[in-house]
Structure formats: C-alpha cells, structure tokens
Amino acid sequence: MIDAEITFRKLEIFLCYMQEETISRAANQLGISSVSVHRALHSLEEGMRCPLFTHKGRNLVPLPQAHRLAEHATEVLSKMHQGIDETRQIAGIGQGRVRIGTLYSLTLDTVPKLLMGLKLRRSELEVDLTMGSNSDLLHQLEHQKLHAILISVTDSDVDQHQYEVLPLFEDDIFLAAPKLSTLSDRHSVDLRSLKNEHFVSLNEGFATYHGFQEAFKIAGFAPKIVTRVNDIFSMVNLVQAGVGYTLLPGRLIHAYRDSIRILSLSSDYQMRQTIALVYAHNQQLDPNLLALVAEGRMYARRRSEKR
Template identity: 60%
Template sequence: MSFDINNDLTVRKLVIFMTFMEKGTIARTAEALNLSGVSVHRALHTLEENVRCPLFTHKGRNLIALPSAWTLLEYCQEMAQILDRGLEEARKVAGVGQGRLRVGTLYSLTLETVPRLIMGMKLRRPDLEMDLTMGSNDMLLHMLQEGSLDAILISISESDIDRNSLEVLPLFHDDIFLAAPASATLNTRELADLRDYKDQKFVALAEGFATYAGFQEAFHIAGFEPEIVTRVNDIFSMLSLVQAGVGFTLMPGRMKKVYENSLQLLKLAEPYQMQQLIAIVFARNREQDPSLRALAAEGRMYARSLQDLA
C-alpha cells in the first residue's frame, strides 16, 4: 500500500468529488449532499492537494474538470463498488442485516419472556428469522463477546458486564424462593430461614448459571455448606428432581406459574432475600442494527407491561 498515513484523503472528499463530477456545479452538488457551497469548494480544493495534481481549472466562477479529474473519477467509481462489496461481506460475516437474529437465553426465560418477545418481533419484522440458543449465564455472555450471538437475555450484575462495550436493557427484577417437594413437612406460615434446613439435601445448578451465584451467597450468609446431591445444567431438570423428592433448591420466581401446584414455594427470610436483574444485552457498536433496535423496542414494551401489572 502506497498511501501516506498523513494524507488527509477521505471517503467524504471522494463522494463530494464524484457527486460534483455528476452534477457539474458546486451549487447542485451542495444541494444533492445537503452541504454548503463553501464545504463543497473546500473539499474539492483540498482533494487536489491530497492527490498532488491539478484536477480543475476555473472558467469564470465555475470549476471545469481536467482530464486528470475524469481519470480519477473512473477509479473512484471502481473503488466505491469494491468498498460497498467489502462492507456487505463484512456484515455477512458478522451476521448483521441478513434477516436473521441469533439470540441466546436462559432456560427459565423460555416460559414467558422469550415467547412474548418473539411474538412481538414477528409483528414488527415478519421476515426476520430468530435463532434461539439456550445456556448458562457465563456461556451466553462468552458467545456474545466472541460474536456467535447477536443478543442475549441473562441475569446481570455490575461485575460481569462491561458497560463500555455492551448495551444493557433491563426487563425486570426477580425474587428467589426456596422450593421443596410437595411431600415435605414445612411451616408455610413463616419466611424460610435457611438455617432450619441445614439437615436437608439440595439439588443445584452447575457453576455459571444465573441462580448458582445466589445459591452460594445465600448459604454463605446462613453459615453452612449445604449437602448437594447433584448439580444439573438446566433449571427444568433441577426442578424435576425437586418434584421427585430428591432434595430442596433455590428457584427464581419466574418459574412459579409452572411449579406452584407441584412444589412448595417459600419466600426467603430477610437475610437471604435477593433479586436477579433480567436484561437484554448486546454489543454497543451494533446499537444501530435494525434487528437489534427492533428487539430493544420490544423489550421496552415488555418491561412497561410488567410495570403496569405491578
């Protein structure tokens, strides 16, 4: 490459130049590009300095293109076509603007939140396809950062989100409950003090899931290490084990509608009470992507609908 890094040759100047060559006058060029005549004249003048050869001659108050300008125009047009193709191919590789949105979500959000968002997106952009990937908080965040997902729905905390590079759209806060088998003998009139369940067996999610950190923190406050029978990789398997009487667990409130008749759910006592913040997260440098803007708009509507019900 023979370009001088200090040369102030820009795409803006070349676009103004190509428009001038098409329109023929500074006034018509300024009108077409919504610029002032002074800006157009300055761009053409400095372009000559950058190219380091005369491109125009004056005839009265008009600029007349020299043969050198027509030669440059041919290559500029070719350059513009190549640049357009390059930008389009780059967007394809990045998965932007291809009629497909790759969304990652926690398993627990597939009960209500994700279906509501998908239905809203279908109304906004009927031709858009949505690929859904389910996994743990950590896995989804990693996939977003490496570019294999366009947006994720996860539980967030300030420690695991880089606000400089990621855009965060909060949806709702979710309380954590103690979940027990229907056959267990519990005092349902009192808030659940985890110290009272020191002798019980528990099932839990594996490390990296949204509820894992809260599980660890709650029992740290309670002052004991629970006996964990098994760890699983999705919340539905975990709650099925609780239903079967394998053990107790901690569960986010968004699962209540499905399991409130088959499990006993107790609100935690004050020292152990905690909330998860569920949010849509995507890369800040893609905030102008039409598909992500539609998802964000649908997310805001969904968040408002939950506030109206509160």
C-alpha cells in the same frame, strides 16, 4: 497523501449532486439540508486543491475534472461498499440471521415476547436460539459465536467497556418446596430451619447456582445437595417429585405454582437477579441488533409499567 477533507461521505454527496444536477434535489435525495450539500462540495474542492465547478447563477456547473473524479469516485465507493459487506458477512453481522443465547428460565415468557416483536420488526430475519448457563453464554459471546445473550448480570460479570448491557427486569429469588412440605405459607422461611432437609441444585456456572451458594453462606451451613442438574426445568421436576428443596427465580412462579410450593425467604436471604440483554459494543449499529435492542427496551418498559 490523500487530504483529510476528502471523505467517503463527501464523495457520496458529490456523486448525488452530479446525478441530480441541483443542490436542492441532491439534498432531498440524501435527506440533508442544501447548506450541507454546498459545504460538502466546497470542502471537497479544497481537499482536491483544484476547482470542480464553475458558477452559473446559483447553479454549480461541473468542469471536466469533476466528471473524471466522478468516474473514479463511483468505482472507489462501489469497491468500498463491497468490502464492507464482505467484512460484515464474515463477522456474521447484518445478515438475515441472528444468533441469540438465553438462560433456560427465560424461554417461558421473555424470549417468546422478544422474538415475536423482533419478527414484526424484521419479518425476514431468522433466529438461532442457544440455551445455556450464564458462564457458557458469556464465553460464546466473547468468542463471537453469539450476537447477543440474555443473562443475569452483576457489575463484575460483564466488561462494560467491551459490551453493551440493557437491563430488562429484576427478579426476586424464592424457596421452592415439594407440594407435601409442612412449611407454613404464612411466614417467610429462614433457611437455617432446613438444615436437615435435602436440596437439588443447578451446576456451577448458572446464575441461580451462585445465589444458592451465597444464601447458604449467610445461613452458616452447607446444604445437603442430593443431585445437581444442567437446566432449571429438570431441577423443578425434581422438586415436584419430592426429591428436595431448591431456590428459584420468580419468573418461574406462574408456570409451577400449582405443582410446587413457592415460599418467600426471610429478609436475611432475600436477593435479586438483574436480567439483561448483552451484546458487543462494536456491533451496536448492526440492523438486526438495533431491532432486538428496540424490542428489549419495549419489553423492559412494559414490565416496569406492570409493577
């Protein structure tokens, strides 16, 4: 059996020393302390159960067996690096392409800013963007079709033992009404006053759909839904056309404030969505995801400072 003291890291330090010939130069090359280099070489000798060096003053002079070990260590480390690269390539990790999933509504502001920052960090990176519902994006992440997703999360949505969750911002929900609606702008809206009105809705699986259902449970009636759609922009277009009312996250307000009416909900129906970046825990050291997470933290900080 190979002794536990013999590790890939120690072999890397050993090879660097064999090339640089002094502990100080090896330490500078590796970005570690001279003490760490000395300890690694001494520990490697213990694991090998034979001397590798003889002392000449403060220098360690390699013995013939050290040169033989270096030959095999070079081959082993080269093969292992190749194996790691091929394994990660099959998994789609660390390559020049990253697959990101997002809610449609985040493409107005959040996604463009994240992607612009990501390209500044890794200019060579190509991004494949997939848009879909909360449930669809989670499914694709679970089946490794996406590297990371931008969704609305609750504690029950994501297994935090399996996934990393980086909250970006919280978003309030509003009532969206046709421009010609007679509702007053001065007061928050009680949904019970709209019992006889028509509504448009997203299909099941979208984050806003679940909030829609919860709000009307509190109101105590089932809304008259005249049509359901698969993207939030189509839903807003239907409100613009006067087809009906709907509930809308605040992130869309600036884009549509001139074409529809955005009204606050009364306190009984007020709710928030937490928008977060979600990715697999076992991929958190992937360089592409590290860059995306760093940009996500910057975005979250800027949003927080604007409040």
